[in-house]
Amino acid sequence: MVGLSLSILEKLKKDSDYEIIVMDSWEQYNNYSFDKKKYQIIQETYIADITNPNYYLPVLNEIKEKYIIDGVIPSRDYAVRTAAIIAEKLGKKGIGFEKAKILTNKYFLRKACEEYSIPHPRFRQIDSEKEIAEFIKDKPLILKPTRLQASIGISRIETKEDISDAWERTSSAREESAKEIEFGQEKEYVVEEYVGGQEYSVEALVDDGKIVFINITEKEIFEDSFVEKGHIVPANIDERLIEQFENEETNLVSKIGITNGMLHTEWKVENNKIYLIECAARMPGDYIFELIQYSYDFNYVDAYMKMMCGKKYDIKRVNSRVSQIKYFEAVPGILRDIDGIENLLEDYVVDWCLYKNIGEEIKPVNSSWDRVGYFIVVADDYEDLERLTNKILANVKFITQVEEK
Structure with a gap:
C-alpha cells in the first residue's frame, strides 16, 4: 500500500487473506496517530517520502529483498503516480505511469x-491574472490548482472584478489537511468555464481493460462551496442517464487506455448533457466505498485488492438496497454543545463520526477538512432513505458561539 489509509485497513483488518506492507512518510504515520498493533494484517511499515523517487525507490529495493509482492495500490491522490511506477517496476497490475500523470493533473486531464x-x-x-482576464467571456469560471486534492484552492469567478481575489486565494493554497505537509505539488493552475447542474460520480473497477463493476453516485455540495455535503448510492436517476454515464465512462477507459485499477470520476449534468469534471485513479473518498458495500452487498475494497493482486474476486453489479452519507452543517464559531446525539444510535444509522470536540473552533466549509461530522443511513428504497436522513438532520444540532470581532 503506497500511502497510509486507515479506512482501507479498517475494512480489511479482520481478513486473514492479506499481508500488507505500507510505505509513507513519518509525518503521515504520526499525524494519524498510527498504531501498527491494531492491524494484524500489516506485515511491516516503511518510512519514505512517497512523492520523491530518490527516497522511495531505495526503500522499494529493501522491500523486494525481503518480500514477494502480489499487488500495489495507492491510498490517495498523492500516491497514484508512485504506485504506478512501483507496479511497473515489479511487473504487477497498475494504471501505468503515463496514465497516472493524466489522472493526477487537472490540466493533463483536460488535454x-x-x-x-x-x-x-x-x-x-x-499562470497569471492577466491570462484569466483574457479567457473569461460570458460564463462564470472555476480556477483550480492542478495537483491539490479535497477541493483545496478552488475558486469561482463570476466577473472580471473577482479575478484578483480568486488568483490570490488559489495561488496561495497548499495542502493543510491537519497534516501540514508540502507534497512538492507543482505550482500550476487551470481555469475552466463553470458547468452548472447536478453533480454525480462514477465508481468503476477496470480489469484487463474492461469495466467489471460500475456505480453512479448522486452528490450534494455545501452552499457557496465545492465541498461534498452528501452522497446517495446508487443515484436515483432514469435509465437514459444511466446509459449515458456508462457509455462515457467506457469511452474514457478505452480512449485514455486504462487497463487495471479503480476509477472515481466526477461528472455534471447541465441541459441534458454530461461533462467530465475530474477523474481519480484511487479509492473514492467520503466513504463512498462503504455505501457501495451497503447497497450492493459485497466488499468493494476486498474485490479491488484481489483484482489488483490477480486473484479471483466477487462482485455484485445490481444493488439490493440504497444508502446515503450526510455531513452535518454547523454555524461557524466555538462548539458549545451537540443536541440529540442519541439519535445517531438508531439501528438504521450504520456508521457515524463527529470530528469536533466541545470548545473547538468550527470554520466555514472551504475544504473537506472543515466538515464537522457525518452519518450513514441504509434503507430499502429512496423514499425511506430520505425520511430517515431528514429525521437525523432535524434532531441532531451543533450549538456554536459566534465570536465577536
Whole structure:
C-alpha cells in the first residue's frame, strides 16, 4: 500500500487473506496517530517520502529483498503516480505511469479530454491574472490548482472584478489537511468555464481493460462551496442517464487506455448533457466505498485488492438496497454543545463520526477538512432513505458561539 489509509485497513483488518506492507512518510504515520498493533494484517511499515523517487525507490529495493509482492495500490491522490511506477517496476497490475500523470493533473486531464472527444468545459492553463482576464467571456469560471486534492484552492469567478481575489486565494493554497505537509505539488493552475447542474460520480473497477463493476453516485455540495455535503448510492436517476454515464465512462477507459485499477470520476449534468469534471485513479473518498458495500452487498475494497493482486474476486453489479452519507452543517464559531446525539444510535444509522470536540473552533466549509461530522443511513428504497436522513438532520444540532470581532 503506497500511502497510509486507515479506512482501507479498517475494512480489511479482520481478513486473514492479506499481508500488507505500507510505505509513507513519518509525518503521515504520526499525524494519524498510527498504531501498527491494531492491524494484524500489516506485515511491516516503511518510512519514505512517497512523492520523491530518490527516497522511495531505495526503500522499494529493501522491500523486494525481503518480500514477494502480489499487488500495489495507492491510498490517495498523492500516491497514484508512485504506485504506478512501483507496479511497473515489479511487473504487477497498475494504471501505468503515463496514465497516472493524466489522472493526477487537472490540466493533463483536460488535454486528454480535448484529444479524445470526452465532453468537458472550455479550459486553459494559466499562470497569471492577466491570462484569466483574457479567457473569461460570458460564463462564470472555476480556477483550480492542478495537483491539490479535497477541493483545496478552488475558486469561482463570476466577473472580471473577482479575478484578483480568486488568483490570490488559489495561488496561495497548499495542502493543510491537519497534516501540514508540502507534497512538492507543482505550482500550476487551470481555469475552466463553470458547468452548472447536478453533480454525480462514477465508481468503476477496470480489469484487463474492461469495466467489471460500475456505480453512479448522486452528490450534494455545501452552499457557496465545492465541498461534498452528501452522497446517495446508487443515484436515483432514469435509465437514459444511466446509459449515458456508462457509455462515457467506457469511452474514457478505452480512449485514455486504462487497463487495471479503480476509477472515481466526477461528472455534471447541465441541459441534458454530461461533462467530465475530474477523474481519480484511487479509492473514492467520503466513504463512498462503504455505501457501495451497503447497497450492493459485497466488499468493494476486498474485490479491488484481489483484482489488483490477480486473484479471483466477487462482485455484485445490481444493488439490493440504497444508502446515503450526510455531513452535518454547523454555524461557524466555538462548539458549545451537540443536541440529540442519541439519535445517531438508531439501528438504521450504520456508521457515524463527529470530528469536533466541545470548545473547538468550527470554520466555514472551504475544504473537506472543515466538515464537522457525518452519518450513514441504509434503507430499502429512496423514499425511506430520505425520511430517515431528514429525521437525523432535524434532531441532531451543533450549538456554536459566534465570536465577536
